[in-house]
Amino acid sequence: DTAVSQTPKYLVTQMGNDKSIKCEQNLGHDTMYWYKQDSKKFLKIMFSYNNKELIINETVPNRFSPKSPDKAHLNLHINSLELGDSAVYFCASSLLPGEQYFGPGTRLTVT
Amino acid sequence: QQQVKQSPQSLIVQKGGISIINCAYENTAFDYFPWYQQFPGKGPALLIAIRPDVSEKKEGRFTISFNKSAKQFSLHIMDSQPGDSATYFCAADKTQKLVFGQGTRLTINP
Numbered sequence: 001d002t003a004v005s006q007t008p009k010y011l012v013t014q015m016g017n018d019k020s021i022k023c024e025q026n027l028g029h030d031t032m033y034w035y036k037q038d039s040k041k042f043l044k045i046m047f048s049y050n051n052k053e054l055i056i057n058e059t060v061p062n063r064f065s066p067k068s069p070d071k072a073h074l075n076l077h078i079n080s081l082e083l084g085d086s087a088v089y090f091c092a093s094s095l096l097p098g099e100q101y102f103g104p105g106t107r108l109t110v111t
Numbered sequence: 112q113q114q115v116k117q118s119p120q121s122l123i124v125q126k127g128g129i130s131i132i133n134c135a136y137e138n139t140a141f142d143y144f145p146w147y148q149q150f151p152g153k154g155p156a157l158l159i160a161i162r163p164d165v166s167e168k169k170e171g172r173f174t175i176s177f178n179k180s181a182k183q184f185s186l187h188i189m190d191s192q193p194g195d196s197a198t199y200f201c202a203a204d205k206t207q208k209l210v211f212g213q214g215t216r217l218t219i220n221p
Contacts, residue, residue: 004154041198041213042211043211044211045208045209050207056207090154090155092154094207097142097204098160098202099145099157099160100157100209102147102155102156103154104153104154105152105153105154
């Protein structure tokens with residue numbers, strides 16, 4: 001009965017590959033997010049969707065493309081992976097502003 | 112451009128002591144100020160939050176103090192326990208967009 005789940009938990013891949021991370025929430029929330037946490041633990045928002053509509057798109061390379069097939073799912077596809085993409089990626093969801101529920105994270109390592 | 116500045120970067124407190132983490136923000140349009148707690152290998156979890164029309168909020172051992180004129184807010188953890196050892200993030204919200212501080216690694220020594 002996990003509230004926000006992500007798959008996979010770990011992802012190791014080579015430069016230039018394309019990969020996807022999946023996220024699902026069973027909280028009935030309207031808004032979902034993707035965050036990137038770098039090696040210094042800094043958390044930065046990447047994207048936000050509300051009811052399948054993109055509402056926040058931070059300055060993120062267009063190699064990153066989010067897709068929301070329905071309001072319970074928000075996937076992140078990354079093309080042509082680079083070394084600097086190595087980080088932990090968190091999915092989150094919210095019903096109320098500021099009260100976000102985070103998934104367990106996906107640790108992406110690009111070699 | 113760091114809109115929310117958090118200090119200290121790391122903090123060591125003895126068991127039973129008071130842990131204090133401070134944050135300062137720049138944008139007066141922020142209207143919600145949550146604190147998140149993150150354990151190693153886990154996602155951040157909402158701990159406590161405050162709105163700018165309130166100067167203090169207390170939940171159990173956790174208290175937020177908010178100073179709107181100074182654009183500062185802080186988290187106080189009373190009677191700190193080893194289980195409180197984690198990374199703490201302050202954040203500020205504007206129209207569903209959270210801006211996080213840099214995080215504070217808190218260690219409570221037994």
